[in-house]
Amino acid sequence: MSITLPGPTLGVVGGGQLGRMMGEAVARLGVEVVVLDPTPDCPASPVVSDQIVADFDDADAVHELASRVDALTFEIELADPDVLTAASEEHDVPVQPDPDTLRTIQDKLVQKEALQDAGIPVPEFVPVATAEGLERVVEEFGGVMLKAREGGYDGRGNVPVESPDDAADALDSIGGDAMAEEFLDFEREIAVMGLKGADGETRTYPVTETIHREEILRESVVPARSDDPVIAEAEAVADDVLSLLDGRGVYGIELFETREEEVLVNEIAPRPHNSGHWTIEGAATSQFENHVRAVLGWPLGPTDLVAPAVTANALGDVDETQPATLRGVESVIAAPDAALHWYGKEDVRPLRKMGHLTVTGEDGESEADGEADRDALLSRARELRDGLTFRDA
Missing domain, CATH: 3.30.1490.20 (ATP-grasp fold, A domain)
Incomplete structure (x- = not known):
């Protein structure tokens, strides 16, 4: 295919932190982004070309978005697959991933039944x-x-x-x-960011260990601290999931590693995912850039690990909703091994995801040293993250 710059315009249903990081990732490639989001001045708005303020399933607004762009995608499962399909057909604009895939994934029971019917292991x-x-x-x-x-x-x-x-x-x-x-007696939760491109090409990022508390992702560690057979099984399961789903783009595939070293699928997200935020600093091409490349039908970027990485989420540590002011930022900014990402949300509420930081190590350690390095990176990321607060001084 022939690619020229300035590039195409991409329409994204959803303008939260994922839309924001998508816009940041592809601005350098000359891709313009227009988002649709019900929140005025949504998190993505400062870094994209324009925002349409409307509900995610507002048919008129989605049609307006489709009329202004060369391709459509979504960064939230609250998008309406029927509306996306109608807008795509009327304006002759491709939408990726396939709305039928979104329809399957939106209903967790339908999602699990589809996985089970395909012989993919689930709880x-x-x-x-x-x-x-x-x-x-x-x-x-x-x-x-x-x-x-x-x-x-x-x-x-x-x-x-x-x-x-x-x-x-x-x-x-x-x-x-x-x-x-x-309930599973699992050893750990892990995830694979999978990628489907043009002509059926698939790639996966390295298996990531995800650490949750109160059902909310707190940290991600990559490479996962799992044994080699588990890593191989996770990659095989992810490949099977990608074969099942239709449409180009990134898929967040959340998995359980059981005590018996089985790998079971927890849930799938048809979009970039919090589990893959580490790819901005830790991979050759971030999940956000690769999602846009895939949606546009462009060649995919390499998904190789460039350095071990740990991401820690900055969550709302307040008791009630209030204007968002993050304090303690100077310690992260001053750290040579850390990168801070602010999501631009105006209000903070308890446990709301407001940003994240990623700490990277050095590549090339032995396997034992590598695991020790990841343990140290996790402690380092937690220390920096725990120095951040939204509480009044």
């Missing part, structure tokens, strides 16, 4: 619609993770249920159709 799961049904499942499984079928992300819509007595309240808190998934 045991069942749909639940009543408190009585959930009580029976909790008794059978000895506790479950209750998940909203639609609308949940970043830990929202997930409720652990350990006793049948908690079933009714848990189901009420979900507020809709739900899926119950067995």
Whole structure:
């Protein structure tokens, strides 16, 4: 294909931190970005060409976006696949990944059933619609993770249920159709950022270890501190997932590593993902640049690791919503091994993702030294992150 600069214009449904980092990544390639987001002056707005202020599923607004761009994508699962398809067809603008893939992934039960039908390993799961049904499942499984079928992300819509007595309240808190998934005695959570390009080309980034607390990602460590057979299995599972899904772009594939060294799929995101933020400093091409390359049908960039890396999320450490002012930044700015990313959100609320920092090491250590280096990088990243606060001085 022939590529000329200035480049094409990309329309993105969603203008949060992912849209912001997408815009930052491709500005140097001459790609213009227009986002659609309901929040005026959304996080992406300072770094993209324009913003359409509208709900993610506003048909008129999505059609307006499609009329102004050369290709469409999305950075949030709240986009409407039917609206995207209609806008794509009317304005003869490709949308990637395929809206049918978005439709499958949006419903966690449908997603799990598709994976299971394809022979891809997943935890045991069942749909639940009543408190009585959930009580029976909790008794059978000895506790479950209750998940909203639609609308949940970043830990929202997930409720652990350990006793049948908690079933009714848990189901009420979900507020809709739900899926119950067995509790796993896992060794760690890991993830693979997968990539589908033109002509069916697929690539994967190195397997990443993801550390969660209260269902929210706190840190990512790459390479993952898993044994080689687990790494190989994770890569094989990720390849199978990519074969199942239609459409170009980046896919965040979240996985469980069990005590028995099995690898099971937790969830999939059809977009760049928090688990892959380390790629900005730690990989030859970031997930954000590669997502845009893939959506546009451009050649994919290399996904090789350039240095071990640990990313730590800066979350809201406040008790209630307030204007966002991050303090303690000077310690991260002064650190030669750290990079800070601010998401530009005006308000901070408890546990809201407001930014992240990435600490990188040196490549080329032995395997043992490499794991020790990752342990040290994790401690270093936590120390720098824990020096940040949104609390008043």
